[in-house]
Amino acid sequence: MESISQLLHFFPLIIVTIGSLVVMMVDAFSKDTAKLYYLSVFFLIAALAASISDVFGPAGEAFYGMAVYGGTSAMGGVIVLLGTLFVVLLCKEYLTAIKHHVGEVYSLILFCTVGMLVLVTANDLVTLFLGVETMSIALYVLAGLIKRDKAGAEAALKYFLLGAFATGFFLYGIALLYGAAGSTQLTAIAEVTDGGLIYWGGLAMLLVGIFFKISAVPFHMWTPDVYQGAPTLITAYMATASKAAVIVALIILLGRAFPDIHSDWAEVFQVIAVLTMILGNVIALVQDNMKRMLAYSSIAHVGYIMVGLVAGTAAGYSGVMYYLFAYTIMNVGAFGVVAYYERQKGLDFTNMENYGGLGYKQPMFGVAMSIFMFSLAGIPPFAGFIGKYQVFAAAVYEGYIGLVLVGVITSVIGVYYYIRVLVYLYMREPESDTVFQQPGMVYKTAILVLAIMTIYFGIQPGALSEIFTQGFEQLQIMAATGR
Amino acid sequence: MIALDWYLALSAILFTIGVIGVLTRKNAIVIFMCAELMLNAVNLSLVSFSAHLGDVHGQILVFFSLCVAAAEAAVGLAIIIAIFRNNLSVDITRINLLRW
Numbered sequence: 001m002e003s004i005s006q007l008l009h010f011f012p013l014i015i016v017t018i019g020s021l022v023v024m025m026v027d028a029f030s031k032d033t034a035k036l037y038y039l040s041v042f043f044l045i046a047a048l049a050a051s052i053s054d055v056f057g058p059a060g061e062a063f064y065g066m067a068v069y070g071g072t073s074a075m076g077g078v079i080v081l082l083g084t085l086f087v088v089l090l091c092k093e094y095l096t097a098i099k100h101h102v103g104e105v106y107s108l109i110l111f112c113t114v115g116m117l118v119l120v121t122a123n124d125l126v127t128l129f130l131g132v133e134t135m136s137i138a139l140y141v142l143a144g145l146i147k148r149d150k151a152g153a154e155a156a157l158k159y160f161l162l163g164a165f166a167t168g169f170f171l172y173g174i175a176l177l178y179g180a181a182g183s184t185q186l187t188a189i190a191e192v193t194d195g196g197l198i199y200w201g202g203l204a205m206l207l208v209g210i211f212f213k214i215s216a217v218p219f220h221m222w223t224p225d226v227y228q229g230a231p232t233l234i235t236a237y238m239a240t241a242s243k244a245a246v247i248v249a250l251i252i253l254l255g256r257a258f259p260d261i262h263s264d265w266a267e268v269f270q271v272i273a274v275l276t277m278i279l280g281n282v283i284a285l286v287q288d289n290m291k292r293m294l295a296y297s298s299i300a301h302v303g304y305i306m307v308g309l310v311a312g313t314a315a316g317y318s319g320v321m322y323y324l325f326a327y328t329i330m331n332v333g334a335f336g337v338v339a340y341y342e343r344q345k346g347l348d349f350t351n352m353e354n355y356g357g358l359g360y361k362q363p364m365f366g367v368a369m370s371i372f373m374f375s376l377a378g379i380p381p382f383a384g385f386i387g388k389y390q391v392f393a394a395a396v397y398e399g400y401i402g403l404v405l406v407g408v409i410t411s412v413i414g415v416y417y418y419i420r421v422l423v424y425l426y427m428r429e430p431e432s433d434t435v436f437q438q439p440g441m442v443y444k445t446a447i448l449v450l451a452i453m454t455i456y457f458g459i460q461p462g463a464l465s466e467i468f469t470q471g472f473e474q475l476q477i478m479a480a481t482g483r
Numbered sequence: 484m485i486a487l488d489w490y491l492a493l494s495a496i497l498f499t500i501g502v503i504g505v506l507t508r509k510n511a512i513v514i515f516m517c518a519e520l521m522l523n524a525v526n527l528s529l530v531s532f533s534a535h536l537g538d539v540h541g542q543i544l545v546f547f548s549l550c551v552a553a554a555e556a557a558v559g560l561a562i563i564i565a566i567f568r569n570n571l572s573v574d575i576t577r578i579n580l581l582r583w
Contacts, residue, residue: 126544133551140558147565151580156562161514164555165505168521175525178541179532225581
């Protein structure tokens with residue numbers, strides 16, 4: 001009976017699961033794809049409302065310790081669902097324009113979201129594994145959505161082969177940790193702090209699998225290719241929701257299974273954070289393709305996020321949560337604007353060279369793009385700045401000054417390629433006199449809302465970051481008492 | 484009774500063969516087979532740990548991992564077919580549209 005009442009804490013997950021099945025069945029019996037779009041939006045809004053109410057609800061463990069709810073998990077759910085909702089809202093118009101408005105997209109996105117929601121509640125290595133795989137398998141299909149497009153199929157193949165490779169490491173890590181701890185539960189693993197080769201090998205393999213999913217250097221090779229080849233809004237989905245889900249799972253994993261060996265893993269994380277920040281930012285400098293540039297920028301952002309993880313305190317983790325929130329809204333927005341430019345006829349509008357004068361053609365999108373770019377670059381008063389400030393401040397407080405110095409220098413380098421987009425948008429002559437199609441009402445509104453959120457949470461970060469801090473403290477209290 | 488170490492050693496050797504295969508082979512299907520070999524090597528570890536610890540959870544995890552491997556195979560082979568239709572080849576050295 002207890003497990004049935006515990007189901008009440010997993011409403012968002014249940015709603016999205018039912019939603020994905022309903023959408024799949026309706027798709028099988030109906031020709032009207034627009035109906036699926038409205039259904040998905042309805043289910044996602046319901047799930048988002050449920051998960052926002054969970055943030056203010058109790059926190060604890062459920063299902064014999066397989067899952068956690070409330071606190072960090074609920075906030076992770078909010079970030080994932082917010083990203084998914086905006087991607088789905090933008091999807092309809094974009095997919096119709098590229099003539100791939102098929103019903104499967106919606107059920108696949110919802111299946112993928114189910115995986116992400118399992119991931120953010122994982123309190124057991126089995127749940128973690130299932131969440132990662134449910135998410136990844138749906139994403140492999142989504143990446144190859146346009147199967148006649150050579151680049152799309154190639155992106156899907158690369159993602160799939162490297163993903164399967166990483167899954168091997170991930171599962172081997174789980175097996176070895178299970179052998180060392182005698183259990184797959186995170187709290188049971190926390191009791192072991194040195195189990196010799198099996199323990200350390202398992203931890204290393206598990207982290208390799210996770211680093212691959214969040215595309216930290218040197219496991220980032222797939223990211224630019226996949227992000228460039230996949231349909232733009234699917235890329236937005238991969239870059240935001242899936243990364244946010246895995247990083248929230250990583251926070252729960254590190255906070256609950258490895259809190260006592262923080263000084264050991266923090267050293268590894270430092271090295272990887274430095275490599276990720278430098279490589280992501282430097283290679284992004286020379287990219288001309290917008291999607292590829294945003295892919296390298298997303299690698300760089302993972303580096304900044306890892307600085308917050310290195311700190312390993314409540315402030316660091318809540319900074320990471322804030323960063324993920326800000327990153328999700330601004331990146332979905334940036335990809336949304338790119339997707340709008342991309343579907344115009346005439347020129348290849350994923351190439352930055354062709355962005356000349358576009359800022360004046362559609363003033364609203366130009367301004368929105370500027371806001372997203374400034375925010376991604378981490379310039380105040382936008383949300384991206386607050387996120388970056390919080391993770392860096394947490395790391396400085398813990399004495400990782402060298403690391404933060406690298407972070408600050410690389411983000412200064414990063415400003416160049418974000419501002420470069422704006423130079424093209426406003427200071428170059430147009431390459432052609434293409435007449436731009438008007439965007440639909442929903443598309444415009446969604447981009448506008450994202451832009452306003454980027455500004456609002458940059459000016460008013462207080463309430464939100466307080467909620468994030470409290471959420472992590474709840475998680476820690478749970479870890480300390482073992483319940 | 485064979486000691487746990489032998490099972491783990493066999494599993495590690497199979498896993499390594501899988502890794503080397505993924506890194507050196509050129510045919511997408513063979514690469515995928517090597518990745519599956521890695522998963523099966525891990526299953527062997529899980530089962531032997533499970534028997535050694537007298538705990539059933541490891542064996543249950545093997546079922547999950549088999550399911551995941553099957554789902555991955557379904558999606559993966561479909562992607563490889565799509566690649567073959569586009570390129571008339573599954574040689575990964577010839578699939579090089581996206582770089583840098």
